[in-house]
Amino acid sequence: MFEELVSKLKEHRTVGVYSHIRPDGDCIGAQVAACRWLEKNGIRAFAFNDDQIPLNLQWLTDFYTIEEPREETLKQCDAFLLLDGNSPTRFGSYAEYMEDDPKPSYMVDHHPDPQDGFDMTISVEEASSTCELIFHLFLQNDIKQLDSKSAKALYTGILTDTGSLQYDSVTPETMNIASELLRIGEFRPNVVAEKVFSNKRLNQLHLLSRAMSTIKLHEDNQIATMYVTSEMLEETDTTNDDCEGFVAYPLSVAGIKAAILFKDLGEGVKMSLRSKSNEVDVNKWAREIGGGGHKKASGAWHPGPLEETIKEVVGIGSKQLAEIDKS
Structure with a gap:
């Protein structure tokens, strides 16, 4: 080819x-x-x-x-x-x-x-x-x-x-x-x-610290969420670029099958979805809300607000987990 x-x-x-x-x-x-x-x-x-x-x-x-x-x-x-x-x-x-x-x-x-x-x-x-x-x-x-x-x-x-x-x-x-x-x-x-x-600024680590404090586990500790807001960026003098790689932290929690980083930066909520389970396809999650990508790494956007976005996306994941349990 x-x-x-x-x-x-x-x-x-x-x-x-x-x-x-x-x-x-x-x-x-x-x-x-x-x-x-x-x-x-x-x-x-x-x-x-x-x-x-x-x-x-x-x-x-x-x-x-x-x-x-x-x-x-x-x-x-x-x-x-x-x-x-x-x-x-x-x-x-x-x-x-x-x-x-x-x-x-x-x-x-x-x-x-x-x-x-x-x-x-x-x-x-x-x-x-x-x-x-x-x-x-x-x-x-x-x-x-x-x-x-x-x-x-x-x-x-x-x-x-x-x-x-x-x-x-x-x-x-x-x-x-x-x-x-x-x-x-x-x-x-x-x-x-x-x-x-190896080129992180101290401000980026301060942002990471705040983001990590938002990590929550859902669905019997199978889904992890973490979020960053525009207020966090302002308080730490950082930008959206400084969030690169953050989603790896909730994904590293033992027992987790999928993780989502939500970024509420003022014009809807952007998200990065990751899976470390062969059974969990986050591309399907993303496609339900107009996004897409790979089975184990996808992205999407939601109009917000943040709380509703988290609830909806975790709900999509919950349905897939339930289907996996039935099979």
Whole structure:
């Protein structure tokens, strides 16, 4: 499948590469590496994202500049490559722009249930990350084009989308690719891990302390919830970006099958849903309220208020747990 994608991309002179809104390590790592691959093959590339890049990932923009999409730049592109999202709406302004000026579009992703509308789709739900898939772009074409910067970008995406290689999405293939990235890129794991995980501000730890005090267990200690409010952010002089990774704490409680981090930041409630049980599918929870993602990691939004949101989402989880008990 990547042989066909390589062939199609090489038909274009300028390609716009989009990463999804509210970017994370996987979409940014894949975007940076894909842009560098395009340029190594004589194709001009622009990297677009509607949102700010999180602080712990901004070092990757030294490898390739990511810019806000502007009409004059978009018009220079004769095709688009969409990474780590399976619906045009995941890429912000891209969906609206393509309605007015349709151009060939290619999607590479690992989320379930991809939407139609792309000229070519590579969707591999079993892959640990989109960065694992983009590695095959180099492998299929010319592995010698994979330099240290691209290797670090791809390793970042694999590391962050697998809980530091702990999730059950990690396969022997994932580990082989991670090993190749370290070997070819000539770097050790700590080089990336320290940039991504070891740069917390004291204020972020103060925020984490307040958030952890809100942890509650539900449904016979099978579901854990935690929340952050705009007041907490104001009191600790932090931002939404500082909540990154918080959901791992309630998920780490012994006996828990799923955890939800709720963020009540003024315009509805955003949430991150995580599961550590093969039986619990948080993607189904998220889809009931218009969100989605993976079986074990999903996101959603609710109009609020916070108390009603928690009650409704825990209720959805309760129904699934009851169905599991019956089976």
